[in-house]
Amino acid sequence: MNALREVLALLSVFVVPAILVGFPLYGLFRRVPVYETFVEGAKDGFNVAVRIIPYLVAILFAIAMFRASGAMDFLVDVLNPVLRPLGFPGEVLPMAIIRPLTGSGSAGLVVDMISRYGEDSILVKMAAVMFGSSETTFYVIAVYFGAINIKRTRHAISAGLTADIAAALLAVWIVRLFYG
């Protein structure tokens, strides 16, 4: 387990330098005007960032309102009795709901749970695995589709949320399998 971790950590150190050095070097070799080409491509960075602003604002403010209104806590209370029979502890339910909505919010939740249940608790492990094994679905949708002005998302949200639900259930079951 440790060896795998070491190898992955080592490889991940070299991915970015490989791109940053490898691409221009290969470009030089192929007689591409590398500096001009780089600047040409980099010009788009600002445009892309500006283009996604309206999409991000739309998603993030709605989620922030939902959290501030107390609706999130209500949702947790309602879903709790449904999920208990599946072996899903109510304490990690907020994590499952918040994870697809906000990345910083779910990180805050991990911190909160560590202080409440202790670092060694199985609940914290479940929440941490949930955090590490899924992405902020709504943010990803806003950024990726925002960049190309896609407004009709078709089955993207249902597919993303299906994966999120699967990840939440799997996190609970697998952590229980390892440490239960």
Add this chain to the structure above:
Amino acid sequence: MLNYIWAGLIVSSLLFAVGYDVRDMRLDRYRNGEPLPVELAFPEGYDSAARRVPVQVMINGDEYGRLYGTEARPQRRYFGYLSTSQEGAQVRFEAGSAFPEPLATIARISKSNEDELQGTLVTFTAPESLQSSPGSSASEALLVAPATVRFEPVRFVKITAISAAAIEFAQTAAEIALSLVGVMSLFLGMLKIGEASGVIFALVKLVRPILRPLFPEVPADHPALGMIALNITANVFGLGNAATPFGIKAMEELQKLNPSDDTATNPMVMLLAINTASIQLVPPVLLLALMGLQINQLIFPIIITTSLSLLVAIVAAKLYAKLPSVRASDPNRNPSGFASTP
């Protein structure tokens, strides 16, 4: 679907906020207008002419609980000062004091310009003689006087909170987007070199056998496959900063194949599903920072969970694409129908 989820979030926020505020009003949770009994101690003596006198505010826990109908108890002693002006005398608690609910919420509303909890003195008998406060030695004897303090009325807490949250996060969203500019430019520049020099096309050849079944709609030699490969590689190694520009570039390439302007194609949804499922083998830096060495125990559960959920994402994206309603909206099947449907 996004339309309904989005509107649902906003409308339900309003309904819940109004609901909670009406409940608070009916229960009079903040006891608006009812003064809180306290004892004021003057460590440096009391001078009725002074505009600002340091004071220790002692709140009796049981009286506090009875007034607000709560089990929570405040600290025995808060530091602050007594401020006298034309409007009367006010007690101000030191900024940053920790209060239990509902006083904590009151402190967010009833505050001075310096963020101190502030209340108007209703009844107050100026201390006359030196008394020894119970439980302290004679050397710590203080001037003590009973008093009652009234705070500003608290209403519509949740309604105020949702408006504040909306405005705060609108700003956060723009900050997040703009904070991407630098890294985005760096990697988009590199990608341009990659395209011009042919690295991307070499990569396409390499990953074609793996990615073709997932993206059958993309032509075999299309650069989109190369961008997707870079996006997935960056994700696997937990390099979110690099993965985003690659993913956006891949989306732009896929958009070139899209007959419609604003409707997602099947390969776009597949790429998105892969990205939302997250395919990190290296745990995110943030989680490492939060969990420390505990992460060693979690690395295997995370890898298993993330691989299985990736599988679910791919299967879901494929299956949902076969649903009649989803099929009908596919821009590649029915390009002409698009202009007419809103």
